[in-house]
Amino acid sequence: MLARRIIPCLDVRDGRVVKGVQFRNHEDVGGIVDLALRYAAEGADELVFYDITASVDDRTVSPDWVSKVSRSIDIPFCVAGGIKTVEAAGTRLASGADKISINSPALARPELINELCDAYGRQCVVVGIDTFEENGTYRVKSHTGDPDKTRETGRQTLDWAAEAAERGAGEIVLNCMNQDGIRKGYDIKQLSTVRKVCPVPLIASGGAGATEHFEDVFKHANVDGALAASVFHKSVIAIPDLKADLKSRGIEIRL
């Protein structure tokens, strides 16, 4: 059976892994390759690296550290950050990334999703969506790496998730911004709603603080994977313990 995936997310800034609360106040949590090796050894199913300031600074994620990570680990990983063209994506894939994730550039030019799918296949195209709940509606934000540059997109989350999959995204990562970094649990309601309109694998992001939160999101939102950052970086939850606990609670998990 297909296992549910536990995915540590490493936010990268200036070549280091950092973590903020609700996308603000970043602190240094370690080196890229060191953390990648640690999480792979602990049983992470996949890693995601977000170069969080790439889009806002108008840069593109560096292929050098992509290659270093690929050389070091034997689990899949995805890279994101300012990838705006087929060529830029191709360079990262050639450096050893398994998937590339796009967010702000896809909102600016949705055809990019089609182009990436045509060039490399939908299996390596991930679309990240930063979604914010206000008065019961879910809306998409862009350029969330810097709070001062964050923009409203005018898009509804459900519409954008469906459109991204239709255009050729092979996976959707839903970052629920209200929950980010506060460890009160995933947004089960929103994730369940998106799950219904999303025909491709769906990854939950934002809010993990305890083993029960992972259990809830797999059992009640039926997501394929759960992404988390601060609970892993700060050793609030140890991945081997988390995976053993989830397995004992009847969830399909790779041990």
Place this chain on the structure above:
Amino acid sequence: MSLVIVDTGVANLSSVKFAFDRLGVEAVISDKVETITKAQRVILPGVGAAPYAMKSINAKGLTPALRNLTQPVMGICLGMQLIFETLEEGGSPVKGLGLVPGTVKALNTKKLPSPHMGWNTLTKKSDDPLLEGINDNDYAYFVHSFAAPVTNITLATSEYGEDFSAIVRHKNVYGCQFHPERSSRVGAKILENFLKVPA
């Protein structure tokens, strides 16, 4: 051990090379017929779309040489699909390399999300040196929308909506639908076994 990773013109060459580096074997990435033909082991990698990949292989003039290889050959993911006779992908069927018999079809995932992405369990169908040390319910990392049906060349199956071939072998030619280079201990073991299978 001389090992060549065929440069098919589609991405994902370096991650396979790095996996062999971790095993202490330096692989050469090449699209030269002479280099490929002389290697003791040949890896056919690949990600992306089959029509595009076959066009690229044909344009490089590699097809006749790949068809005549007698040393152990392993196709990985899309590379595994390309070793079959026919690939039902895109508007009209694509002619594959035809190193192993059969047709690759769209995986019927029923109501499950597609593509099939993540860690799934293997079930062994027959013994082979390639599967040394691999057990039922070991996990491998898959990411694909097309697959080869289960036939008499299937060494191991996996299931997602339906059963399909996770590993095949026909004579000197092996195929892994999953990514051994990204399948942790299980994948490393399979790559190590491939280096040891009798030529």
